[in-house]
Amino acid sequence: MKLIACPKNEEIAYLQDAIYEGIGKTDKPEALRFTEKIIDTIQPGADLSMVWPRFALQLLSASDSPIYESLQQNSVKDAADVVASLYREWVATGIKPTKDLWDAAGVAGDGDAAWAAARAARAAGDARVAALAAWDAAWSARAAAAAAGDTAWDAAWLWMRDLLLRLISESPILASESKNGD
Numbered sequence: 001m002k003l004i005a006c007p008k009n010e011e012i013a014y015l016q017d018a019i020y021e022g023i024g025k026t027d028k029p030e031a032l033r034f035t036e037k038i039i040d041t042i043q044p045g046a047d048l049s050m051v052w053p054r055f056a057l058q059l060l061s062a063s064d065s066p067i068y069e070s071l072q073q074n075s076v077k078d079a080a081d082v083v084a085s086l087y088r089e090w091v092a093t094g095i096k097p098t099k100d101l102w103d104a105a106g107v108a109g110d111g112d113a114a115w116a117a118a119r120a121a122r123a124a125g126d127a128r129v130a131a132l133a134a135w136d137a138a139w140s141a142r143a144a145a146a147a148a149g150d151t152a153w154d155a156a157w158l159w160m161r162d163l164l165l166r167l168i169s170e171s172p173i174l175a176s177e178s179k180n181g182d
Helices: 010-024 029-041 052-063 074-093 099-107 111-123 127-144 149-170
Strands: none
Touching: 010 029, 010 052, 010 149, 029 099, 052 074, 074 099, 099 127
């Protein structure tokens, strides 16, 4: 899948690609519709800078997130909470936390148990890791509901699709780049 053109926002392009691939494993027509929807949803002049931190925060903390239950396990909860607090701060202030804070969050917790949260922390500095975080979420959901088969896998990708589209549509339009040219 070719990544969509998304100036100044690699995270959205990588998330779009990961979600497209995830949905496309079981529903190729829906994956193609998603690509059309995302292109239609991005408005000229939209400030997409807060889409990734808002996406990550929802993925880590929303009770309906596909990984929420997995993140409530004692071995991961502390690390996930630290990472979520950094994204919460970023969303609230619009200021990305420092590299030192992300590095500290990446080692919070105990070894392998904190791996998913550490990857989310590293995603703040690497757009490709944002896509890996989406894959981690889908795999966590699938593993947590293995008895349900592909249903959990599909639901995780659709949840992330809907979240990404909603966050893009809620992005403010910069006054100097509005559709009307005002």
